[in-house]
Amino acid sequence: MEESISMIILNYNSSSNTIRLAQDTLKICPLINIVIVDNNSKDEDIKKLELFGLTDIKIHLIKNNKNMGYAKGNNIGIKYAIDKLCSEYIIIANPDIEYNSKTIIINLVNELSSLNKDFACLTGIMLDCNKKVNLDRICWKLPGKISDFFANFRLLNKFFNPLRYHNLKMIADKNVITVDTIPGCFFIIRASAFQDINYFDEGTFLYCEERILAKKLANKNYKTGVLLSESFIHNHPKSNDxxxxxxxxxxxxxxxxxxxxxxxxxxxxxxxxxxxxxxxxxxxxxxxxxxxxxxxxxxxx
The missing domain is CATH 4.10.860 (DNA Excision Repair, Uvrb; Chain A)
Known part of the structure; x- marks a missing residue:
């Protein structure tokens, strides 16, 4: 099963985190393919990745000649994993995520493979850098007609968030909950579904990739979910700049x-x-x- 999985890690001047995540992944899934896509990082950052790439044949390094953003950068790695490595499952992972357990990858793959083919995408519960749960960030709804009117004004959105799920506790007894949108920092998706929707939309550089992916999946009648028995940590610090x-x-x-x-x-x-x-x-x-x-x-x- 592991040989059919490829993890795409998009790197931009984050070689330390990228290498740590790749090493952690290979410790728990030694046969998984690691595809590192570098978005034109600094020379010293790329050299670290090149040296790391020599340590294991399961590590594949792709170097872009410019920063192509989240969608296009990940698409390059995804297409490589499908075309060259014949991967059936694709994991998208930001360099700054950490595993909360050694079973998360295998459990996500096993759960997804056991579901109907129309279930395309799965993640775990995302925790913040303090290992706390923010219900608004675990999953959220697709926007309605004028939802972004409220989302675009930060002050207004604090009082009324039309994308928030209010009934997660009511369905928390299920192992997998079906939702609209999940975080783009860590999830697994069937390669066949990714091909069917023509991958990420490359029209954005950063942000909203999750909702666009969710919309494209929904348009093809695919389902997305959260596996409640597994969690991961997203170490995304707030900037004071x-x-x-x-x-x-x-x-x-x-x-x-x-x-x-x-x-x-x-x-x-x-x-x-x-x-x-x-x-x-x-x-x-x-x-x-x-x-x-x-x-x-x-x-x-």
Whole structure:
């Protein structure tokens, strides 16, 4: 079974985490394929990966000549795993995730393989860097017609989040819960399903890949789920770099706009919906700049 699995790790100046994750994975699944896709990291980072690649024939290093972002970078690794390694299952993993148990990969594969072929994608419960659960980040709903109007304004979204599941406790007695969207930092998917939906949409550089993937799977009547008996840790620290955070927040808005332009039928056919959402995209940017300047002023006081 392990020989049919490939893990794609997208690296960008994170060789230490990438190598650690690859080593941890090979310890618990020594026959799994590790495909490291480097998104044009610094020379010293690439050299570390090249040396690491010599330590095990199961490690495959692909070097991109520019930073292609999450979707396109991962697609390169996915296609390599399917075309060259004949993989039946693909694991997408960020370098900064850690396993909570030695059984997570095998249990995810076994559970997914036991389900009907229309069940395409599975993950575990995501914990934050303090090993705590944030229900909003385990899974979430696909956006409705104007859901992003509320999501684009951070203050408004704190009081009303239309993408939040409110009934997870009601279905927590099941081993696998069926949901719309799961985190893109760690999940397993059938290679056949990935091919069927034509992989990740490469129209975004960062953010919203999860919802686009979920929408494409749903359009083909595939199911996505969370295995409640397994969990993993996402060590994603918060940045205090105000300018970087501003750039990322605006990039998030750009990706949400792309989603609505391409996957929200109401945006494309209803002028009222389009105007409401366009207002929120620009309004969200204004809010981001206001937050940025307030934090800068507070920092210097």
């Amino acid at each position: 105000f300018a970087k955070n501003l750039k990322l927040q605006n990039l998030l808005l750009k990706s949400r706009r792309y989603y609505n332009q391409n996957y929200n039928d109401s945006y494309k056919t209803n002028i009222f919906v389009k105007l409401i959402l366009e207002f929120s995209f620009y309004g969200g940017q204004i809010e981001n700049y206001l937050v940025y300047f307030c934090k800068k002023i507070k920092h210097y006081l």
